[in-house]
Amino acid sequence: MxxxxxxxxxxxxxxxxxxxxxxxxxxxxxxxxxxxxxxxxxxxxxxxxxxxxxxxxxxxxxxxxxxxxxxxxxxxxxxxxxxxxKLPGSSIVNLREEPEQIYGRMGKVIGKLHIALRELEAFLDFWDNSLLFEMKGWIPETLRKADWKYIGSEAYEETVNNLGAIYEELPRQLIHRDVHFGNFLFEQGEFTGYIDFDLSQKNIRIFDIAYFLLGLLCDENHYGADREKWFDLVAWVIRGYEESIPLEEVEKTYLNTVMESIELLFTAYFLSVKEDRLAEDSVQLFYFIKRNANKIREKALDSDIM
CATH class of the missing domain: 3.30.200.20 (Phosphorylase Kinase; domain 1)
Structure with a gap:
């Protein structure tokens, strides 16, 4: 065009x-x-x-x-x-403020959006999607067709079984589905608006938080948080979110499982479009989350961080 x-x-x-x-x-x-x-x-x-x-x-x-x-x-x-x-403001491109304030604010505005979406969803007709259904459907089919390239079937089975065991306990609602700094606008440190609802759907609520946190791992250099510091971001985002709306304990306890599932989703997607390098990157993040499941859970559950 x-x-x-x-x-x-x-x-x-x-x-x-x-x-x-x-x-x-x-x-x-x-x-x-x-x-x-x-x-x-x-x-x-x-x-x-x-x-x-x-x-x-x-x-x-x-x-x-x-x-x-x-x-x-x-x-x-x-x-x-x-x-x-055009809304005023722009996406955050640097961290001039204290990171705890930035990520706490992001958590808070995600929470406010979820409150509004939950109140509106009864009046809106949106795709009712299931991460678990995807984890038992097109995702393993794609991974099998690729002969379990980059990832073993045992690791996949462990994650899908963990997700299946608690899936019905996870709150569901209308979510944004594409939460990253580019879709949340700020001006002089103040939040100014939400954009890009093209992927919005009904799904588990914790998906948006997990997706946002995983995006920070994918772009750690741009947002100034190395992998060790990232664990603090988990805590700060959740603490900010809970200033708006509380999370269920099961959501925080199994945040890592939802993250693993999202990275499996990305792995399958990238394999399906022949983007092997990106698929391999997703697998590496999957194993990083899996290795650090206990640390993620500890940070997510601790309400008195730092």
Whole structure:
């Protein structure tokens, strides 16, 4: 998609401006708007419904800018375009504050989002997904097809059995499903907004926290936390989260099992798209979590950290 084509499409909103490419499907328009394209109409419409509901609920999310004719989005040749007003702030790119404050704040805003999503989910129709179902379905099928490359079937079986033993005890609700610093905006240390609900689904609540913490391990150099310091981040994020909403003891006790399951999910996904190096990276993280299960559990359960 060229900038010239995007500029032409913006005429449908009576908007002109300078374009800055953000990623494969998003552009900044004069630092005032974001235009994003979707290949799946149902994904776009889910995002529109959730943005509208969260906005009405008083949550800081992007406002949708309607077309001249009043529609919420534009369709051209099977591609769908959504324009929203740009929220103030940006993702955290360095840690000028004390890390405990940064990660505690992230935990708190994840918790606030979960409260809002839980209150809204009864009125919204979202995919009801199950991490356990995936762990017993397409994930092992993919790993078997790859002849258990990089990971042994015994390690997989141990994790899926551990998850299955407690899965029904884990609280479920509508979650963000793509929690990382890039989707949470801050300005001068203050939280300013949530973005990108394209992957939102109903699943176990602890998934969002586990996913966020694993992302910090994947990008430890960028966010300034080496692997030994990362264990403190587990504690800080959970303590911040519980300023908003308490976690169940089972969620904290089996946080490591959910993390292992997510890395198995990524391993299978990367193998399925022939990204062997990324699959191998995911396996390494899987074994790191497995080796340090007790330490993760200890940090997650300790409410009087540092």
């Amino acid at each position: 060229t900038n010239l084509k995007i500029k032409e499409l913006l005429k449908n909103w009576n908007i002109e401006g300078n374009l800055t490419w953000i990623n494969n499907n998003s552009w900044d328009v004069s630092d005032s708007y974001i235009i994003k394209c979707y290949n799946k109409q149902e994904e776009l419409e889910r995002s529109i419904v959730l943005l509208g509901a969260l906005k009405e609920h008083g949550m800081p999310v992007a406002e949708i800018v309607p077309l001249k004719e009043g529609e919420n989005y534009l369709e051209r040749e099977g591609v769908y375009y959504l324009l929203t007003r």
